[in-house]
Amino acid sequence: MGKKMMGTVLERPSMATRDAYGEALLELGKKRDNIVVLDADLSGSTKTGKFAKAFPGRFYNIGIAEQDMIGTAAGLALSGKLPFASTFAVFETGRAWEQVRQTICYSNLNVKLVATHGGITVGEDGASHQATEDIALMRVLPNMTVIVPADALETKQVIHAIADYCGPVYVRLGRSKVPAVMPDDYKFKIGKAHTFSTGRDVNIIAMGIMVSIALEAAKTLKQEGIDTGVINMSTVKPFDIKTLLNAAKSCRLIVTAEEHSIVGGLGGAVSEFLSENHPVHVCRIGLKDAFGCSGTPEELMKHYGFTAANIAKTVRKTLTSKQNEKIKIKNL
Amino acid sequence: MHRKTSRGTEISFLERQAKLVRTEILRMLTIAGSGHTGGSLSAADIVTALYFSKMRYKSDDPTWRERDRFILSKGHAAPLLYAVLALAGFFDKLILKTLRRLGSPLQGHPCSRVLPGVEISTGSLGQGLSVSNGMAIGMKMDNLGSRVYCLLGDGEIQEGQVWEAAMTAAHYKLDNLCAIVDLNGLQIDGPVSKVKAIEPVASKWSAFGWNVIDIDGHDMNEILDALDDAETVKTKPSVILAHTIKGKGVSFFEGKVEYHGVAPTQEELEKALIEMEIDG
Numbered sequence: 016m017g018k019k020m021m022g023t024v025l026e027r028p029s030m031a032t033r034d035a036y037g038e039a040l041l042e043l044g045k046k047r048d049n050i051v052v053l054d055a056d057l058s059g060s061t062k063t064g065k066f067a068k069a070f071p072g073r074f075y076n077i078g079i080a081e082q083d084m085i086g087t088a089a090g091l092a093l094s095g096k097l098p099f100a101s102t103f104a105v106f107e108t109g110r111a112w113e114q115v116r117q118t119i120c121y122s123n124l125n126v127k128l129v130a131t132h133g134g135i136t137v138g139e140d141g142a143s144h145q146a147t148e149d150i151a152l153m154r155v156l157p158n159m160t161v162i163v164p165a166d167a168l169e170t171k172q173v174i175h176a177i178a179d180y181c182g183p184v185y186v187r188l189g190r191s192k193v194p195a196v197m198p199d200d201y202k203f204k205i206g207k208a209h210t211f212s213t214g215r216d217v218n219i220i221a222m223g224i225m226v227s228i229a230l231e232a233a234k235t236l237k238q239e240g241i242d243t244g245v246i247n248m249s250t251v252k253p254f255d256i257k258t259l260l261n262a263a264k265s266c267r268l269i270v271t272a273e274e275h276s277i278v279g280g281l282g283g284a285v286s287e288f289l290s291e292n293h294p295v296h297v298c299r300i301g302l303k304d305a306f307g308c309s310g311t312p313e314e315l316m317k318h319y320g321f322t323a324a325n326i327a328k329t330v331r332k333t334l335t336s337k338q339n340e341k342i343k344i345k346n347l
Numbered sequence: 348m349h350r351k352t353s354r355g356t357e358i359s360f361l362e363r364q365a366k367l368v369r370t371e372i373l374r375m376l377t378i379a380g381s382g383h384t385g386g387s388l389s390a391a392d393i394v395t396a397l398y399f400s401k402m403r404y405k406s407d408d409p410t411w412r413e414r415d416r417f418i419l420s421k422g423h424a425a426p427l428l429y430a431v432l433a434l435a436g437f438f439d440k441l442i443l444k445t446l447r448r449l450g451s452p453l454q455g456h457p458c459s460r461v462l463p464g465v466e467i468s469t470g471s472l473g474q475g476l477s478v479s480n481g482m483a484i485g486m487k488m489d490n491l492g493s494r495v496y497c498l499l500g501d502g503e504i505q506e507g508q509v510w511e512a513a514m515t516a517a518h519y520k521l522d523n524l525c526a527i528v529d530l531n532g533l534q535i536d537g538p539v540s541k542v543k544a545i546e547p548v549a550s551k552w553s554a555f556g557w558n559v560i561d562i563d564g565h566d567m568n569e570i571l572d573a574l575d576d577a578e579t580v581k582t583k584p585s586v587i588l589a590h591t592i593k594g595k596g597v598s599f600f601e602g603k604v605e606y607h608g609v610a611p612t613q614e615e616l617e618k619a620l621i622e623m624e625i626d627g
Binding site for chain 2: 051072073075077078080082083084085086087088089090091092093094095096098113114117118121122123
């Protein structure tokens with residue numbers, strides 16, 4: 016199962032980030048008795064069911080009522096508990112958005128919103144169940160921290176880190192298995208990006224499942240002589256501006272890659288920051304202001320261009336047209 | 348707060364307090380020049396009874412762990428909450444003059460981050476009962492004897508989340524929770540019965556698994572009895588359906604939908620104060 020990535024052989028198996036969440040919650044539950052978990056009738060899918068089985072007195076199924084779940088979590092936080100509230104990302108951030116805004120963020124409560132089934136890799140269920148706007152929806156809320164881990168190892172560390180942090184947090188996890196990408200000795204810190212490598216031609220800023228795909232694209236591009244770097248921007252808010260700025264200053268092109276709409280998510284955050292602080296050409300890989308559809312996760316990733324081949328193609332095309340532009344200007 | 352020795356003395360004390368509360372509401376709204384008059388006055392007796400008789404709290408230690416909690420789910424009645432909190436000693440009464448001003452802790456709708464005594468920010472309707480449930484569950488987990496009181500508007504129960512929360516409270520047998528619905532019969536666009544009827548209210552709550560207590564929301568004796576009765580009912584939450592008059596206490600505001608979200612003018616304030624003085 017070993018996978019060679021940027022020179023490091025990782026022996027860890029592929030695993031869905033939601034499974035890592037289920038395990039991390041169990042670990043936390045054993046360590047801290049103020050942890051309570053809420054779910055909205057999806058505990059089997061979100062993997063909070065494991066916690067429910069181990070600690071039935073600290074698990075509350077609120078039924079199919081996401082707005083009520085958010086409010087109940089707020090009340091528990093105000094009683095000194097540390098609530099983790101989980102359901103699918105589309106319901107957690109969409110159905111209950113205003114409850115998250117008014118009750119959690121405006122009051123700045125210590126509630127952890129950990130949603131699964133983010134992005135199109137939900138697959139066959141189709142667009143109604145695929146959250147492709149959740150990062151944008153959570154990112155606009157003051158006081159909110161937004162995190163998208165890339166693999167199981169990072170997910171576990173994220174869950175432990177947010178339990179130690181006081182304030183509202185949104186964590187987006189996935190349904191499908193993802194390959195291990197983070198180094199064995201990786202240490203997650205809220206707000207700190209991980210740089211796999213820095214490129215002089217292009218740097219790819221990715222989150223979630225797109226990190227492994229960006230690493231693959233980088234391998235191809237490097238073989239072609241295009242110096243490519245990859246950064247895992249797992250904390251989308253607050254953003255690691257130092258790392259982004261250094262990357263932007265060292266290269267000719269920034270590419271963002273996210274399993275999300277290109278509007279308002281990681282690509283939006285990167286573009287907003289760079290246009291004000293260090294204008295550089297930015298290409299956004301993501302869903303182009305569209306809904307997803309049914310299909311297997313693999314088919315959908317291909318269909319929407321969430322592949323290493325498409326990232327590599329975008330990079331080549333953009334660098335070539337920039338080169339041509341330069342020649343044109345020279346010849347004027 | 349602890350009960351005064353005789354019920355009669357207590358009732359007349361609370362009635363005087365309610366009048367003071369109404370006076371403060373009218374004064375702060377007039378200075379602010381905007382805000383919600385009608386719904387603040389309609390619930391004044393209930394909230395006065397809670398803070399000056401029923402609830403246990405420490406105004407000098409607003410986050411005291413064993414306190415009873417009051418959640419103003421109908422957040423637009425903020426002037427009522429502010430008046431009561433000031434009179435109960437949570438902050439200086441002078442601050443009431445800053446209602447709705449830039450930099451004031453007295454936001455247009457209550458904000459828990461900036462004002463001690465406000466348990467949770469409200470204003471967007473329908474969310475307070477869910478929060479109350481969470482608090483009630485937390486208290487039970489910690490074996491605290493404290494209770495949660497949640498005040499809702501009658502128009503507010505048109506919000507679907509209220510009924511989600513009603514189901515949750517009954518399912519988890521939250522007998523340490525008491526909801527109070529301020530049935531003043533009016534909402535912004537007109538009578539509740541015309542905008543979107545909520546009747547039969549009592550059987551709705553009852554069907555959702557709640558103990559229902561029906562009272563005159565301006566009768567201190569009935570209010571105190573209802574709050575005591577609610578405490579004795581076990582294994583289910585209680586709801587007090589308080590029949591009230593919007594704008595109660597000022598004859599020319601009473602039952603007028605126009606005063607839902609409009610503050611009194613200086614002239615109206617003076618007239619109201621004279622009227623309340625004569626009345627008392």
